[in-house]
Amino acid sequence: MATDAGDPLPRFPAGFLWGVSTSAHQIEGAAELRGPSVWDVFTAEPGRVKDGSTAAVACDHYHRYPEDVALLAGLGVNAYRFSVSWPRVASPGGLDFYDRLVDELCAAGVRPVPTLFHWDLPAHLDWLDRDTAARFADHVAAVAGRLGDRVTKWITLNEPAEHTLLGHALGAHAPGRRLLFDALPVAHHQLLAHGLAVRALRAAGARDIGIANSHGPTWPASADPDDVAAAGFYDTLLNRLFAEPVLLGGYPDGLGELMPGDVAADLRVIAEPLDWYGVNYYAPTRVGAPLGTRGEFGGVTIPAELPFSVREIEDRPLTDFGWPVVPEGLTELLCGFRDRYGDRLPPVVITENGCSYEGLDDQERIAYLDAHLRALHAALEAGVDVRGYFVWSLLDNFEWAEGYARRFGLVHVDFDTLERTPKASYRWFRDVLRAQG
Ligand code: FCB
Helix, strand or coil, rough: CCCCCCCCCCCCCCCCCCCCCCCHHHHCCCCCCCCCCCCHHHCCCCCCCCCCCCCCCCCCCCHHHHHHHHHHHHCCCEEEEECCCCCHHHCCCHHHHHHHHHHHHHHHCEEEEEEEECCCCEECCCCCCCCHHHHHHHHHHHHHHCCCCCCCCCCEEEEEHHHHHHHCCCCCCCCCCCCCHHHHHHHHHHHHHHHHHHHEEEEEEECCCEEEEECEEEECCCHHHHHHHHHHHHHHHHHHHHHHHCCCCCHHHHHHHHCCCHHHHHHHCCCCCCCEEEEECCCCEECCCCCCCCCECCCCCECCCCCCEECCCCCCCCCCCECCCCCCHHHHHHHHHHHHHHHCCCEEEEEEEECCCCCCCHHHHHHHHHHHHHHHHHHHHCCCCEEEEEEEEEEECCCCHHHCCCCCCEEEECCCCCEEEHHHHHHHHHHHHHCCC
16 A cells, blocks of 8 residues: 555644544453343354354453553553443443443543443343333433543444444344344434433533444445436435434435434434534445345345445455555545535544554554544645544454454454554554654
8 A cells, every 4th residue: 555654644733632442342351240232142143253253251351451551551542432331331330340441541641432332232122112212311321420520521322324234224233133224213213312312411411422423435336327326325324314313403315204203303302412523434435226136345245125236446455354445535524524514513533443454563554544644634624623533443352243353453462362462553653642742
């Protein structure tokens, strides 16, 4: 990959948040000390996870968190995005763990930024039920009541789009349903849960609240009107369906008519003003008219009956996951959001960005992160109000349906011994942070 890595990065604004992200199910382990989540049920079913693994131990972060906080301190990040496991919080003593973690982070001078839901739904709950949104608000109130004296920055949900599409529409993630468009209520109930969570957090005194939505530019496969229309539809499903209820208080393209309940009243809850908007960016998607055949995309089977097909992005390096490396897609995305939503878009934080590569001398990861930081800076220069950047991820971890086969960490984890070894990218990012002051 062509890279400028080595040249100093441009300066980011004072007060910029520099962090790394993780999620509970992917790193914590200690599964016996909490209730089961939909992911425990899913991974127990043969054939669901590629290497047949589970997250029962994962990185054993539950027991090794002091070592991991020391790694964060050594890296020099000023913020750490992690998630609280809802089934752990609901288990006796479960909140004690996050209490200890937050204390450890504060003592190390790293700002805790918890995500309140990152896909590990308690196994007895179901996003097809509207009541799950109300249960989420109770969970949020419990967490805020316990941690709110030290946590000042909050994230409601992680990627409701992927949880809906992969988990409920295509069946590649837990809970493994293949409902296609009948999964739309799952999107609505998560968005409602988001709005109720914002209210619960505000009631607990929180003042700095965001969401982490996944977004990427959608590129039509050609100028053919059928390809352009299919790409527009995909853009609506991935980007607008999850951004517009939150930012504009409305569903795009009549999708609101397909949602359950009193949608107009719900949208007033969903559109509770946010202090910032989190974007997880990995790559653009190239989309064309349906080909009438089943497709494969990022390890996920795309059924033939969908009104679009996902095409390869050619002439680009691919990560080990097969995702194309397109740094300028981040600039395009952020400038596009600014143009689309204007002053309805609050300040943006990149809540995830990263790549899977093998090896300790991970020069490709350095090149990837370097190029994406330059692309992010280009968005700042173009006038987008960006306030922070979190690398996915601190540690190699349980990468959902891919098991332990995809390594996204700045720190290598040996999954037999659980030994942590910082990679070349860890030292590179530490030096970037030092240079940024
Ligand atoms: C995102 C997820 C995160 C991780 C990265 C690689 O979609 O939020 O948990 O799996 O992808």
